[in-house]
Amino acid sequence: xxxxxxxxxxxxxxxxxxxxxxxxxxxxxxxxxxxxxxxxxxxxxxxxxxxxxxxxxxxxxxxxxxxxxxxxxxxxxxxxxxxxxxxxxxxxxxxxxxxxxxxxxxxxxxxxxxxxxxxxxxxxxxxxxxxxxxxxxxxxxxxxxxxxxxxxxxxxxxxxxxxxxxxxxxxxxxxxxxxxxxxxxxxxxxxxxxxxxxxxxxxxxxxxxxxxxxxxxxxxxxxxxxxxxxxxxxxx
Numbered sequence: 642x643x644x645x646x647x648x649x650x651x652x653x654x655x656x657x658x659x660x661x662x663x664x665x666x667x668x669x670x671x672x673x674x675x676x677x678x679x680x681x682x683x684x685x686x687x688x689x690x691x692x693x694x695x696x697x698x699x700x701x702x703x704x705x706x707x708x709x710x711x712x713x714x715x716x717x718x719x720x721x722x723x724x725x726x727x728x729x730x731x732x733x734x735x736x737x738x739x740x741x742x743x744x745x746x747x748x749x750x751x752x753x754x755x756x757x758x759x760x761x762x763x764x765x766x767x768x769x770x771x772x773x774x775x776x777x778x779x780x781x782x783x784x785x786x787x788x789x790x791x792x793x794x795x796x797x798x799x800x801x802x803x804x805x806x807x808x809x810x811x812x813x814x815x816x817x818x819x820x821x822x823x824x825x826x827x828x829x830x831x832x833x834x835x836x837x838x839x840x841x842x843x844x845x846x847x848x849x850x851x852x853x854x855x856x857x858x859x860x861x862x863x864x865x866x867x868x869x870x871x872x873x874x875x876x877x
Contacts (some may be wrong), residue, residue, distance in 0.1 A: 703827070705828040723816050726795050727794055728852055729855040730851070731790045731791075732788075733787070736782055739842065740828070747824070747831075752770050756830040759841075763780030773812065779809050787805055788860075790806075792854045792855055829841070
């Protein structure tokens with residue numbers, strides 16, 4: 642009887658630890674960004690002006706099966722993935738096979754095109770054609786929901802990848818300016834890249850472009866997301 646009483650709390654504790662360690666079943670509502678109004682004090686003459694976040698695609702979750710979506714130029718003009726300014730990209734993804742999350746590219750993979758994608762090995766990679774790349778140490782191809790965050794710090798030229806709120810990899814290099822003719826698209830880069838699988842296979846939710854470098858605290862959802870000017874790519 643004593644032995645049974647001792648085993649019960651141990652078993653309960655083990656189950657609780659397993660649940661806490663498991664990846665989330667889906668994007669938590671508290672982390673989903675909302676439309677906000679923010680104040681820009683760096684306007685003409687130092688006067689304050691009110692800006693709105695620009696929602697490019699407003700919906701919940703997109704299931705990709707060898708498909709892609711090109712964001713219209715009139716809506717994606719403010720999304721720069723090059724070296725012109727600091728920015729962040731965040732998204733929830735669920736996949737077993739990987740593929741492109743978002744890319745700034747043309748029909749061919751030429752110099753300075755960009756792609757944030759899940760490699761066929763399961764790692765997350767942000768690549769700049771013929772310039773460089775940063776790759777996560779963690780794999781996310783387990784068919785569970787994972788939160789991905791990429792940040793670019795313009796002054797230091799540091800690119801950082803966070804997986805599920807934890808630093809996974811970082812690298813310093815100049816991502817160069819986006820080509821003038823590049824288009825922003827979701828779920829596909831080009832037929833040439835990424836090698837092995839370009840079309841995304843799985844689900845993407847709450848893909849968001851932020852016009853500043855998110856801190857680790859903000860990425861984890863504990864910070865004030867409303868403090869940033871951002872463009873949202875929420876694709877269903």
